[in-house]
Amino acid sequence: MAQALRLQDSASRTRSHELAELEDAQLAAASLDGEARAFTVLADRYHARLLNFIHRMIGDRERAEDLVQETFVRIHRHLQRYDQNRKFSTWAYTIAGNLAKNELRNRSRNPMVLFQTIKRNWEADHRPLEWEDNRYRPDDLYRKRDLRAKVEQAVSELPEHHRVVFVLRELEGKTYEEISEITAVNLGTVKSRLNRARNSFAQLIAPLID
């Protein structure tokens, strides 16, 4: 009995290793074929990336986690619609971006959510300092952390349609074509929005940096 369990466990681990080496589209196909672990591998591959993307978009970590969960549920539900000739990441970011956009729209209709976010950020500002790097003195660390928080705040102050392009390009490293597909706008609009986003960002952070 124990021997059988060991064999089963070993086979399971081997299969997991095999799945981990597959491309996204292959994992999606395997999931559609009924291999539940394939979708788990996909989720593990993307949850951190999508969390950071959505967090940059909406500025609320807890809500971002909820939206990442919702993203995966929707991906799983509509996986048969995924075109396996295209990049899975683009499709996943499209769904996540739409959910983030809906969240921002709902938030603008419900100011109470915005108040909660402000309160949460206020609490975060009053956390004790963490000793991140021994090479810096506490005042340096504080200054650096404060500067970074302000720069991140500048990103969140960009208009939504500029912010999504800026985050996808600067932080997620997407190409213009991918951004165009994710945001469903043409390539020229992506370029002009990105340029304007960079200009606005530079104006916001210039007094802090230079």
Next chain:
Amino acid sequence: MPVSDEEPSRLPASRCASATLYLPMPMDCREFLSRYSDYDDSLLSSAELERFHDHMSRCASCARYDRVLRKGRMLVRQAPRLNPGEEFVPRLHPRLWQEHVERPRHSGRVSAGMATALAGFTVVVVSVWAVVLIDSASSADIAADGAAEPGSAVAAELGSAALELAPQYVRAPGRLQPDRHQAGWRVLPPAHEAPPRDWSARRVDQPVAASYSPLVTGPPSYRASAAAPASAAISTEYTFD
């Protein structure tokens, strides 16, 4: 002054004495800002890149812009990446499992609904066909009754050939026939008995064959007995007295 022969459309009209070399147009701050993304993403040719560098070497404001943007981007990228909390995966897996379980159930629901709709449609179609069938059968029955009545003028006209071709329409004693008036079944009286008076008598030359049912596929004799010119010539009306 750098000299370039690339992209002459962007170059000014100033030319060298040889008239084959072009001088690059100096960049202004407006062009610098409008095309900065191309510069930042390395989408420019070497000549265009040179123009950007040249402008930044002369314009402190644009040089500052470039410096600020690069430093700001670096700060944003240095921000620690978030990782999902410990409860993220334990929360996600049950939801995915629920989706996994419900996916076949959803499709089962769809097929059950489709089966119900198909069954309903079949019932409607069968009902319509049954009405048409009953209608045509009773009409033919009346015609056949008259045609097969022994000793009647109809039988005499059609002869035994019609009876051989349409044996199912020959009235047999005690045979079940659909009753279109009472929406049920009735037992026909034996051939030698006269039909009841309230039967709706119909002229044989009425267009019985016009009623068509796809369920009645068989008898070519039906047409022969009902729509034959011989029956059209008969103008006998039943009398049951």
